Amino acid sequence: MVYVPEGQFLSRIGPTEFLKDLETFVGADAVQEWKKLLDAVIPMSAAAMALPPLSIRGDLGILSTAAGRYAPSLLKSFIQMGPQGALGATKLLRPFQEIVDSLGLKNPFVRNWIDLLCFLLAGVKSDGALSAEMVYMFAEWYKPGCLLEYPLGGTGAIIDALVSGIENFGGRIALRSHVEKILIENGRAVGVKLQSGQVVRAKKAVVSNASMWDTLDLLPPDVVPKSYEDKVKATPQCDSFMHLHLGFDVENAREDLGIHHIVVDDWNKGVDGEQNVVLISVPSVLSKDLAPPGKHILHAYTPGTEPFSLWEGMDRKSADYRRLKEERSEVMWKAVELALGPKFSREKCDVKLVGTPLTHKRFLRRNRGTYGPAIKAGEATFPGQATPIPQLFCCGDSTFPGIGVPAVAASGAIVANTLVSVSQHSELLDAVGI
Structure with missing residues (x-):
């Protein structure tokens, strides 16, 4: 809706x-x-x-x-x-x-x-x-005949498929393995050092899907060309997010509840104006297995319009932080009440979690909790996946084609394609029929 x-x-x-x-x-x-x-x-x-x-x-x-x-x-x-x-x-x-x-x-x-x-x-x-x-x-x-598909099992099903693809071809995913720095030897990226002290050596290349600013922080300052550093630091950033995660009884929402909702308060404030647009997703409407029987899960958020400056330097355990969370989350609560109808009650929610730009920064390891680079077509272009440091590649929303899941997926594919031979790449295109 x-x-x-x-x-x-x-x-x-x-x-x-x-x-x-x-x-x-x-x-x-x-x-x-x-x-x-x-x-x-x-x-x-x-x-x-x-x-x-x-x-x-x-x-x-x-x-x-x-x-x-x-x-x-x-x-x-x-x-x-x-x-x-x-x-x-x-x-x-x-x-x-x-x-x-x-x-x-x-x-x-x-x-x-x-x-x-x-x-x-x-x-x-x-x-x-x-x-x-x-x-x-x-x-x-x-266009005529177009369809909008949603994965059975929610977005987690896509993650499971990606994990299977990696593991089926001999890959390994290491969780809770936070990278402390990218290792550079003889001017080339050769691996990473984890916060635990463990060193992971690269066979062919190091690929970072961290933002351009976070990747820069992982590199020894003396190996980064000043022109590259200056360009990264000069790149404008999108703002951050407010998040609201809820769990509640199905009976506390309208019977014809849809999965996705967009709420715009005032066009005059601009779609990029803070506290003006709220997006809501209730994936358990389509995939009932995502929540316990008789329950719904909901995620509401402000789409990259929350200024980090409002939160910068705050103590997450302080009363001031709790008050600001309550104040800045109110717009999402009101949007949820509009979308779910008169039967919905905040007090009846089993789960109530509010995320802020500090949450976004902490859990997603995003510089200033940013959505990504605010690069405008016609004024600048997203950088490619190669970097000035040999054997170091970047993918994600700091690289071409840009922000958004489709673009980010494409950027990862570009790096993967670059690291294999042309014949292997062509075999893949044949296999998927394009």
């Missing part, structure tokens, strides 16, 4: 359902503008999708695995788009706002909705979101 100043509606994917909501809550002009947007970006999605992210690698082998393998499909997509569409595809590496502006879209709700989608996906509004990413996702959400 979506709760916006104009009203509340169940936002469905596909090309026509959202048009009905626009007609009801906004008006005919919004419908026409949305059709105009889809007519422009859906054809462009062929170009955005013609080069699978899994084909990319960080060396010259990309000429074989990507350019050579997919050049025919790229060319075909450009031909099908026609001259005007092909010309529009040149905007894929520019901010999405440029496409929106070029179409003359003026309706405030349409512009705000686009900004909201961009911000929730990429951490920046349409003036900073990469067009290629948004065009790709618009096709996933709004």
